[in-house]
Amino acid sequence: MKLHGIHVPHRKNTVDSTPVRMPVPAVVTVPMSMNIGAPAKPVVKAGDTVKVGQLIAEAGGFVSAPIYSGVSGKVKKIDQLLGSNGRYDTTIVIESDGQQEVYEGITPPQVTDLDSFVEAVRQSGVIGLGGAGFPTAVKLKVKPEQVEEIIINGAECEPYITSDTRTMLDDADSIIEGVRLLQKYYAPQRVIVGIEDNKPQCVQKMKEAGRDLSGYEVAALPAIYPQGGEKVLIFNTTGKIVPEGKLPIDVGAIVINCTTLAVIAKYIKTGMPLVEKVVTVDGSAVAKPQNVIVPVGTSMKDVLDFCGVKSEPKKVLYGGPMMGISVASLEAPVMKNTNAVLAFAEKEAQAPVTTACIRCGRCAAHCPLNLMPASIETAYVNNEPEVLKELKVNLCMECGCCAFGCPAHRPLVQVNKLAKAMLNQYNAQQKALLEKQKEKETKEAAANV
Ligand code: SF4
Ligand code: SF4
Missing domain, CATH: 3.40.50.11540 (NADH-ubiquinone oxidoreductase 51kDa subunit)
Known part of the structure; x- marks a missing residue:
């Protein structure tokens, strides 16, 4: 068996850039939903002073992770702010005092088994x-x-x-x-x-x-x-x-x-927990592409101000060009899993014109998981969740190989995301119907005793 994939331009312009520490930002905004699973729960309140490495939010469940402050300063507010995923998220906003005082409670954990x-x-x-x-x-x-x-x-x-x-x-x-x-x-x-x-x-x-x-x-x-x-x-x-x-x-x-x-x-x-990230800053709009070390919660704007811009960024991505997410605002913060901030000028930011599928099969040929993206798109457009299930859309890892090779520039990854949501909704509805049916049968059986 062969797993497919594609040759992409590497563009590793910053490979020789040893990460440099950015000046401490004046403010960090730290969202509670930085991990897959339950959001973290704040354990600080507005007005509290915090130090580097201090717990500011505890894990919100088994599949969750605590969050620690990357700056010393004062909690300005805890508010519902719009996140990069387009949803409002509880967010802790901390004003830095610029001192980067380390929390006194930092000690290595006892690991014995x-x-x-x-x-x-x-x-x-x-x-x-x-x-x-x-x-x-x-x-x-x-x-x-x-x-x-x-x-x-x-x-x-x-x-x-x-x-x-x-x-x-x-x-x-x-x-x-x-x-x-x-x-x-x-x-x-x-x-x-x-x-x-x-x-x-x-x-x-x-x-x-x-x-x-x-x-x-x-x-x-x-x-x-x-x-x-x-x-x-x-x-x-x-x-x-x-x-x-x-x-x-x-x-x-x-x-x-x-x-x-x-x-x-x-x-x-x-004993120092995760409080900062090394982030690759690159793209055609960036004046000095480089790797920088920033506290979690630093805004994209601060990162780009530090590296400089050659022209106004028209598209800014969290992550790489294949799987990265476009941000709506430069106020969006660097999160725990942000490994790159890519800013592109007008030319690269323009979306290509989408034309009709020519059934060339390249998307399927490039898919590492042997899925059939063109058929998935058809099933999604025709509102056919059963067909989506047969096509195993939930296996899609949203890698973008299919869209990269598509001569018609079909938005295949976006469609796959929507198709997965359609199938998950359908599965939930089917489960609820089944449970209702079982409940009805149990009641009828009880009535007949
Ligand atoms: S995004 Fe999904 S369908 Fe497209 S190539 Fe990657 S795994 Fe296959
Ligand atoms: S690569 Fe594009 S044009 Fe070719 S079959 Fe897939 S969706 Fe259609």
Whole structure:
């Protein structure tokens, strides 16, 4: 079996840019919904003073993550503000005092066994920093005997983004410390660092850094997008296929982003939770493309002001051009899983003219999961959720390969997102109908006794 993908222009302009720390922003706005799952719940109120690393919001459930302040200062307000997803979200606004005073309660966690390790990961506030945003502690809450391979995701296959590349080059020791912890508590047969072969310096660095480890290997993978997609990476490093509706752990695999692992290792060593991010700032409107370190909650405007703009940005993305999300306002903040801010000038920002599908089949040929995007679009337009189910639209990882290769510029990813929502709504309706039917039958059976 072959997993498809596409060759995209790499545009890794910032690969040699060692991250620089931006001046502390005057204000940070910290949304509570930065992870997949339940939003965090504020534990501070307007007027409270906070310090760097201080808890400002606790996890809102099992699939959730706590949030810590990236600045010292005063909580200005807690309000419902419009988030990047177009929904209002509880947001903590903090005015920085510019002092960056560190919270006195910062101490390394006591990690003595698997449970305390997972608890430490939970307390670190870490979520999938490669962009997924899934709370990492939930992913690690598995039995060691289930784990055969742990795959460290250093693929960084999206054009432009080099923040993981910099972690591998600048902080390989933290990644390796994280590997040691994973080996200690899960004893996997193999730990594989997956890196695209267009980053030979990272392959070299990670090989050298882990040369004393056994059961550790670095896989140089073809630079074919989306090499960093979880299921794609599992297949290309282990040959295993994650079945539909199953998780990586069901085939014995765990995938962790390399920066995520480095942050976990540093938290366990120092006690400083996730409060800041390395963000790649690039795009045709940016005067000085570079990697910057910013407190979580820093506005896009502050980031772009620091790097400078050559022309007014007409399109600004969270993340890369393939899977990134366009932001409506430059006030939108850098979130925990933001790894890039891309600002484009007029020419690149213009959406291409969409024409009729010519049934060329390129979208299906490029889909890494062998889906049929043109047929999905037809089923969506015809309001056919049963057909969408047969076409397995819920497997779509929204990677954008289909749209990238479409000569008619069909908005296939957007349609797939809508089609998934249509199918999920249909499934919920079917479930409710079934439950109602069962309830009716139970009542009738009781009446007939
Ligand atoms: S966005 Fe979905 S349908 Fe399109 S190529 Fe990626 S996985 Fe396939
Ligand atoms: S690539 Fe575009 S034009 Fe070709 S079949 Fe798919 S949707 Fe139609």
